[in-house]
Amino acid sequence: MTWYLVRRIGQSIAVVIGVMILTFILVHLEPGSTAKAVLGLKATPARIALFDNTYGLNRPLPVQFWLYCDRVLHGNFGVSYTAGQPVSTLIAQRLPRDAVLLGASTLLALIIGVPMGLYQALHHGTVRDDVVAGTWFTLYSAPDFMEALLLIAIFSVHFHILQPNFPGGITSIGGLFGDLNAMVLPVVVLAINSVAGFSQYMRSSAIEELAQDYIRTARAKGVRERLILTRHLLRNALLPIVTILGLALPDIVAGAVIAEAIFNFPGMGLLFWQSALSHDFPVLLGATLIIGIATVLGNLVADVAYGILDPRIRHAVA
Amino acid sequence: MQSPDDAAVAGPVIAAPPGPAPAGGELTTSIGSRNLALHDFLHNKRAMGGCGVVLLLVLFCFVGPLIYRTNQTTVNLGLANLPPGPGNPLGTDEYGIDILGRLMAGGQSSLELGFSVAIASTVIGALYGAISGMIGGIVDAFLMRIVDTLLAVPTFILLLIVSSMFTLNLTAIIVILTVLSWPYVCRLVRAQVLSLRTREFVQASTAMGSTRMRILVRHMLPNTFNIFIVTTTFAVADSIYALSALSFLGLGPPPPFADWGTMLTTGVNDLFDSYPWEVYPALIILVVTILAFRQIGDALNDIASSRSSIR
Numbered sequence: 038m039t040w041y042l043v044r045r046i047g048q049s050i051a052v053v054i055g056v057m058i059l060t061f062i063l064v065h066l067e068p069g070s071t072a073k074a075v076l077g078l079k080a081t082p083a084r085i086a087l088f089d090n091t092y093g094l095n096r097p098l099p100v101q102f103w104l105y106c107d108r109v110l111h112g113n114f115g116v117s118y119t120a121g122q123p124v125s126t127l128i129a130q131r132l133p134r135d136a137v138l139l140g141a142s143t144l145l146a147l148i149i150g151v152p153m154g155l156y157q158a159l160h161h162g163t164v165r166d167d168v169v170a171g172t173w174f175t176l177y178s179a180p181d182f183m184e185a186l187l188l189i190a191i192f193s194v195h196f197h198i199l200q201p202n203f204p205g206g207i208t209s210i211g212g213l214f215g216d217l218n219a220m221v222l223p224v225v226v227l228a229i230n231s232v233a234g235f236s237q238y239m240r241s242s243a244i245e246e247l248a249q250d251y252i253r254t255a256r257a258k259g260v261r262e263r264l265i266l267t268r269h270l271l272r273n274a275l276l277p278i279v280t281i282l283g284l285a286l287p288d289i290v291a292g293a294v295i296a297e298a299i300f301n302f303p304g305m306g307l308l309f310w311q312s313a314l315s316h317d318f319p320v321l322l323g324a325t326l327i328i329g330i331a332t333v334l335g336n337l338v339a340d341v342a343y344g345i346l347d348p349r350i351r352h353a354v355a
Numbered sequence: 356m357q358s359p360d361d362a363a364v365a366g367p368v369i370a371a372p373p374g375p376a377p378a379g380g381e382l383t384t385s386i387g388s389r390n391l392a393l394h395d396f397l398h399n400k401r402a403m404g405g406c407g408v409v410l411l412l413v414l415f416c417f418v419g420p421l422i423y424r425t426n427q428t429t430v431n432l433g434l435a436n437l438p439p440g441p442g443n444p445l446g447t448d449e450y451g452i453d454i455l456g457r458l459m460a461g462g463q464s465s466l467e468l469g470f471s472v473a474i475a476s477t478v479i480g481a482l483y484g485a486i487s488g489m490i491g492g493i494v495d496a497f498l499m500r501i502v503d504t505l506l507a508v509p510t511f512i513l514l515l516i517v518s519s520m521f522t523l524n525l526t527a528i529i530v531i532l533t534v535l536s537w538p539y540v541c542r543l544v545r546a547q548v549l550s551l552r553t554r555e556f557v558q559a560s561t562a563m564g565s566t567r568m569r570i571l572v573r574h575m576l577p578n579t580f581n582i583f584i585v586t587t588t589f590a591v592a593d594s595i596y597a598l599s600a601l602s603f604l605g606l607g608p609p610p611p612f613a614d615w616g617t618m619l620t621t622g623v624n625d626l627f628d629s630y631p632w633e634v635y636p637a638l639i640i641l642v643v644t645i646l647a648f649r650q651i652g653d654a655l656n657d658i659a660s661s662r663s664s665i666r
Contacts, residue, residue: 048500055504066520174653178646180596182603183619183638287509294511298604309512313519313606321516329507 042341049337056329060322061105065098114323119315124323127308132327135304138297139289141220142227143282150232151278154239155266158274161244170237177233181292185226185299192222202301223300230292231285238281243274276347283339286332395658402654408647412640416462425456448618448633458640460613464525465644468532468598469591475533477587480540485575487541488548489567499545502538510535514597518606525608528601532594540586547579581655588652592645599641615641 080088088094094101108114114124153173157166176184193201200219246252247270255265290306297306305324312320396402447453487498510532517523517531551557557574565573601607602616610617618637 048503051500052503052507055500056507059504059508063516063520066517174649175642175646178592178649179642180599180603180645182600183642186619186634287507287512291509291511294515295600295604309515310604313515313604316519318516318520321519325508325512325516328509328512329504332507332509333503 041344045337045340049333052333053330056326056333057106057109058102059329060326061102063322063325064105064318109326114326115319117312117320118317119312120317120320124319127320128305128324128327131303131305131308134302135293135306138220138223138302138304139227139293142224143231143285143289145224145228146231146235147278149228150235151239151271151275153232154236155243155271155274157236157240158243158247159266161240161247166240170240173233173236176229181226181230182295182299184229185222185296188222188226189299202299203303219300223296223302226296226300227289227292231289234281234285234288235278238277239274242277243270246270246274249273276343279342279346280339283335283337286335287328290328290332396655399654399658401650402658405647405650405654408643409651412462412644412647413466416459416466419459420456420463423456423459425453454618454633454636457613457618458615458636461615461618461637462640462644464612464614465595465598465641468525468529469595469648471529472532472536472594473587473590475529476536476590477540477583479533480537480586481544481576481579481583483537484541484544485548485571485579488545489552489571489575491549491552495545502541505535505538506542511597511600514601515604515606518601523608525612528598528608532597536590536594540583540590543582543586544579547582548575551575551578581658585652585656588648588655592648592652595641595648596645 096104112125114128116123117127120127153169157169160166189201192199199221200216201222203216203219252265252269255269256262260269293304294306294309296302297304298310301307305327308320309324311317312324448457483498483502487495490498513535514528514531518528521527523531551574557570560570560574598607598614599616599619602614603620605620607614607617615637619634619641
């Protein structure tokens with residue numbers, strides 16, 4: 038386990054460096070010069086030279102990359118072109134709100150997806166399995182922005198039950214909870230996108246476990262079916278879901294951009310979308326770096342958790 | 356995603372059906388696993404249904420405009436927001452452009468994008484993954500960290516950044532989506548190659564003096580086919596979705612470029628007014644297209660995993 042852990046952490050560090058190289062390359066792809074973007078188009082050559090000198094923009098690329106890493110590791114992601122605030126501040130304000138939104142939707146998706154997958158596994162190969170699979174498959178395939186719009190059309194425009202978007206000016210997490218009504222649609226839309234993945238993994242994992250000897254033994258000795266499901270099957274079949282949670286992070290984040298843009302949810306996704314429309318590159322690249330690192334960490338934690346939860350893996354790699 | 360070990364079991368020789376003994380010492384390669392898989396595919400209702408829909412879509416988008424000629428370039432406000440009726444079977448949009456004709460034009464770009472990205476990313480990903488897996492060692496570790504890096508940042512996020520930096524045309528989007536999609540294929544193919552490397556038929560081939568090139572082309576790639584064909588079909592659906600989402604967020608190619616996502620975005624503003632015909636046709640055709648490709652992919656996935664479990 039220790040050796041595995043060391044190797045896995047080493048890989049993760051390599052990937053984090055890779056993500057930094059990637060964002061560094063993207064910074065340099067940016068059309069026009071950074072100095073002009075910050076100082077304005079009318080900046081004099083002398084001021085541009087001074088700016089380039091101050092920020093090391095006239096140094097060789099490897100040196101610039103080193104300076105970039107140094108800045109990033111000190112939490113300095115640059116200053117937003119449009120908001121005039123440090124990118125780290127903008128992101129730090131929004132991350133907790135995303136934790137609430139994505140946490141709630143993922144939880145909802147698990148609450149629906151896990152029992153659904155179990156149900157499908159127990160009725161494996163019957164019409165009921167096909168109907169459930171078909172329904173989620175269709176919902177998963179339909180583009181999320183359409184589902185969002187249709188839900189708005191039904192619940193906000195037609196029935197006037199739910200708010201179609203967040204009121205502007207929410208600054209605290211408490212504000213989110215103060216507006217629970219507006220939370221419903223974003224959470225539901227994001228959950229719909231994840232349920233299909235979770236339920237299908239749960240289904241195949243449960244089918245695999247149902248064929249194992251320990252289930253047959255439990256049935257043979259007369260354990261009640263409900264206990265077999267909760268004590269034996271569920272615990273073992275849930276294991277792969279842990280890994281999927283880690284791997285699903287990029288998809289969840291990408292879905293968040295669209296959902297937040299539609300529902301005006303004041304999170305990273307909305308910030309990202311608005312920055313993309315206004316060409317605010319420091320924010321875009323800072324957010325990308327954070328998302329990349331979060332994904333790497335998510336995968337690492339999922340792998341390690343998998344090892345801790347499943348002794349077979351722990352001992353196989355030790 | 357099926358586990359790589361599952362799929363690894365389906366080799367060409369094992370799956371050969373019982374039949375007359377091969378004549379003249381010839382090995383049974385004529386009816387290999389791929390022909391059996393093809394048989395499964397042709398008898399799978401979901402796969403055939405999906406293929407039928409795709410065929411209809413291709414006809415609709417590429418042959419349709421030859422029969423149903425419309426003006427897709429000039430704005431005619433005198434004809435704006437007309438409801439469906441004679442002359443405009445699906446009505447017109449806010450610029451007076453015929454919606455049925457626009458669906459065809461938009462479909463062309465969506466399908467071209469989907470097929471190009473799927474084929475290009477599969478070729479790159481399969482070759483990269485197979486070569487990396489065959490070389491192994493430090494080179495493999497280095498090559499895989501590049502793949503991990505691209506996988507760590509969501510495709511859609513990178514697409515948004517690049518489209519914020521440059522005004523993209525269809526070709527540029529195809530290139531970007533290809534660059535961002537091949538790592539998914541690569542990972543699966545590499546995992547399969549790693550397990551194939553230890554199989555007897557590959558070792559036998561090495562022992563008989565096959566070059567690495569020959570092993571790659573004759574053994575590795577054919578035996579990973581059932582894996583990457585699944586990702587290929589999913590890639591078509593995913594890239595069509597990505598283009599429509601990009602346009603929906605207002606970062607797609609500028610007009611007069613036609614695509615279903617843009618039609619939706621402009622139509623949505625009218626959804627809450629009284630022009631439903633400007634939203635629903637694009638919405639329905641987009642869902643149907645993505646569903647059709649996903650059905651084919653899912654059916655292929657089933658075939659691949661059931662063929663490996665038969666044994």
